[in-house]
Amino acid sequence: MNQIVEISVxxxxxxNNTVKSINNYDAFYLNEYVDAFMREDESNGVPVLLYYENGADRAINVVFKRDVVKDHHFDDKLTPDTYFDLITPYGYGDFIGEITDYATLNDVYSKYCMDNGYVCEFVHFELFNDYYQRYSGETETRTHNVVRNLESPMDEIWMTSIEFIMARWNAVMQRISFTLKKTFFEKLMSMNNAVMFHVRFEEKIISTELVIYRAENCYSHLGGADFEYFYTRANDVLKFEIIKWAKEKGLKNFALGGGYGADNRIFQYKMNRALHGIKDFYIGRKIFDKVAYQQLLRIRSKGNTEMEDRLINTGFFPAYRWKGDWKNSIYATPFMDATTSCRRHRIFKVSKRSEISKTFNMPVISGESRVVA
Structure with a gap:
């Protein structure tokens, strides 16, 4: 009998036992990972693990369940626990496992969502999974990820990109700041699948990166550097040490993250480390309950047909969660969720005085930086 069971966070x-029962599961599905994001920002919703079984077919999916009534546009207009929408966690997600009958999986999942008041979903598809090709909703790729294959010799991995790095270094790293709570890192680092790498220079941590990994793949997840020490090229040291560590662990791929296109400087910086490793990143959306979706859109637009059309034309999904203003609607990106953009990597600044390894009691692999003339 085919069915989907929902497991509470x-x-x-x-x-975690359910996740680990799936071959080649990824760290983004683990309880500690999604719990950290839930506690960091309640607007992310409540994570749930969906376990699917149909004969020999077994699969999991992790989603954040968001009660629509908690969006301020629906204050006093809906009953709590009536309408929800779903979104995959920051990182990657979708159904993974041993699946032979995708049509049945999609049908069972759609019915399950209808029965549970799940109106629609927004998906960031797994990089190393082809479920997006079998997804029953809409999909597209507007951004790319850079993936460094780790099966080549170490000297070959590094030398294929070093000339490009030296030529473009001064035109690359434009930084943004993003603040995350200490408890977020503590929760994330409680996983066995997370490692923090540091570069020390003159007794200071000047560059750091958090890497999440599993059986075959590792991901550059969060990272940053002290602006004052960019001249040391500490980020190059950091990437070199991470690649070396990943190879020693027998990992096959290092996903550096993405950007918005070939002209984006951050994307160029990552691409220099994997010249032939550009991989399309797919996102998707699906409306399970079209009647409910239309009702929510009508409430959001206050019954104004013209406003409803404008909401749809922003390109945000779901349209009823559009939070921008009309003057800036030109910046809306199709398929971009109203609260979570397609951008894969956040950057946080490391304070000059921070001693991250002591503060968070996390495993450390340190590389010593050399000043480059």
């Missing part, structure tokens, strides 16, 4: 043991 509060049931950590059952959650």
């Amino acid at each position: 509060s049931d950590k043991k059952r959650w």
Whole structure:
């Protein structure tokens, strides 16, 4: 009998045991990972693990369940626990496992969502999974990720990109700041699949990167550097040490993240480390309950047909969660969720005085930086 079972984030043991029963599961599905994001920002919603079984077919999916009534546009207009929309966690997601009958999986999932008041979903598809090709909703790729294959010799991996790095270094790294709480890192680092790398220079941490990994792949997840020490090229040292560590662990791929296109400087910086490793990143959306979706859109637009059309034309999904103003609607990106953009990597600044390894009691692999003339 085919069915989907929903596992609560509060049931950590059952959650992780279910995830680890799937071959080649990824760290983004683990309880500690999604719990950290839930506690960081309640607007992310409540994470749930979906376990699917149909004969020999077994699969999991992790989503954040968001109650629409908590959006301020629907204050006093809806009953709590009536309408929800779903979004995959920051990182990657979708159904992974041993699947032979995708049509049945999609049908069962759609019915399950209808029965549980899940109006629609927004998906960031797994990089190393082809479920997006079998997804029953709409999909597209507007951004790319850079993936460094780790099966080549170490000297070949590094020398294929070093000339490009030296030529373009001064035109590359434009930084943005993003603040995350200490408890977020503590929760994330409680996973066995997370490692923090540091570069020290003159007894200071000047560059750091958090890497999440599993059986075959590792991901550059969060990172940053002290602006004052960019001249040391500490980020190059950091990437070199991470690649070396990943090869020693027998990992096959290092996903550096993405950007908005070939002209984006951050994307160029990453691409220099994997000249032939550009991989399309797919996103998707699906409306399970078209009647409910239309009703929510009508409430959001206050019954004004013209406003409803404008909401749809922003390109945000779901349209009823559009949070921008009409003057800036030109910046809306099709398929971009109203609260979570397609951008894969956030950057946080490391304070000059921070001693991250001591503060968070996390595993450290340190590289010593040399000043480059």
